[in-house]
Amino acid sequence: MAILREQVRSPRAWTRDSLQGASLFYDLTAESQSEIASALNDIALRGLHLRTVEQEDFRIPSFARDVSALRDRLDNENGFFILRGLDTALLEDQLNIVYWGLGNYLGRVIRQDLSGARLDTVSDKGHDDSSERAEVGGNIDHGGYDPYRVIDTNKFCTLHTDNAYSNPRTPDYLGLMCLRQAARGGESLLISAYTVHNEILRKHPDFVDRLYQDFHWHTPPLQTLPGGPETKAMPIFEISHGDLVIHYLDMYLQPGMEIAGTPMVPAELEMQSVIDSLLLRKDLQHRYLLQPVSYTH
Numbered sequence: 001m002a003i004l005r006e007q008v009r010s011p012r013a014w015t016r017d018s019l020q021g022a023s024l025f026y027d028l029t030a031e032s033q034s035e036i037a038s039a040l041n042d043i044a045l046r047g048l049h050l051r052t053v054e055q056e057d058f059r060i061p062s063f064a065r066d067v068s069a070l071r072d073r074l075d076n077e078n079g080f081f082i083l084r085g086l087d088t089a090l091l092e093d094q095l096n097i098v099y100w101g102l103g104n105y106l107g108r109v110i111r112q113d114l115s116g117a118r119l120d121t122v123s124d125k126g127h128d129d130s131s132e133r134a135e136v137g138g139n140i141d142h143g144g145y146d147p148y149r150v151i152d153t154n155k156f157c158t159l160h161t162d163n164a165y166s167n168p169r170t171p172d173y174l175g176l177m178c179l180r181q182a183a184r185g186g187e188s189l190l191i192s193a194y195t196v197h198n199e200i201l202r203k204h205p206d207f208v209d210r211l212y213q214d215f216h217w218h219t220p221p222l223q224t225l226p227g228g229p230e231t232k233a234m235p236i237f238e239i240s241h242g243d244l245v246i247h248y249l250d251m252y253l254q255p256g257m258e259i260a261g262t263p264m265v266p267a268e269l270e271m272q273s274v275i276d277s278l279l280l281r282k283d284l285q286h287r288y289l290l291q292p293v294s295y296t297h
Contacts, residue, residue: 028085058101
């Protein structure tokens with residue numbers, strides 16, 4: 001098992017201040033905008049929609065020419081970019097196709113849940129999940145509602161990774177698109193896994209070995225196969241294809257460990273507390289208020 005034991009000094013290990021002056025945006029060209037409009041027109045004439053459209057139906061050659069450079073920004077530079085220039089007059093169904101289609105140029109888009117949904121939405125659906133989340137044992141019937149889905153509420157969502165529990169591997173990239181701004185709040189917060197790792201190495205090197213070993217994470221109810229395992233074993237840090245990967249969503253951790261019969265011991269709870277505090281440090285975060293139809297990875 002590979003373990004990173006040295007501080008990383010690279011564009012991937014950024015802080016709020018080190019991003020000052022960095023290239024964070026990608027602006028769609030007029031040529032790409034024209035190709036998008038043409039592709040959407042053809043898709044409409046053929047009666048296709050988000051569930052039936054395929055990548056060959058959405059060809060944007062001018063954007064494709066920039067994909068190699070964009071992947072380099074994602075893989076070797078600061079790890080994200082903010083796309084600007086989509087037509088704000090497009091209908092929501094059209095924007096969903098554009099979002100899905102552009103994402104396919106960067107990698108194969110994975111399903112969002114066991115139903116095969118191609119996109120997921122973030123909006124306040126008025127759920128009060130306080131009572132359901134108290135129950136952690138057994139395959140609970142939530143009536144189609146996942147009590148872990150903070151994105152269906154107006155609650156603050158802690159920094160986390162989307163771990164694709166219903167897929168055999170975690171996603172390489174994550175995309176967000178804003179259709180309508182929240183009345184209050186709505187900032188996107190990003191943080192570098194390398195920076196978090198550097199801080200742990202600097203202040204808590206004794207944590208490192210355990211953080212590279214498996215923890216048990218409670219799988220979301222809507223991503224758990226009937227009769228399937230209720231937990232998934234993953235470390236918090238791992239080296240995958242030579243790159244540092246972090247898996248973390250705080251609310252899945254303690255319930256998962258309890259279900260697996262291995263409740264977290266004090267040393268593990270201290271590790272979780274340290275990670276939570278690092279994720280909340282504003283000097284380590286990049287904050288950006290997504291504008292309607294902005295697109296970020």
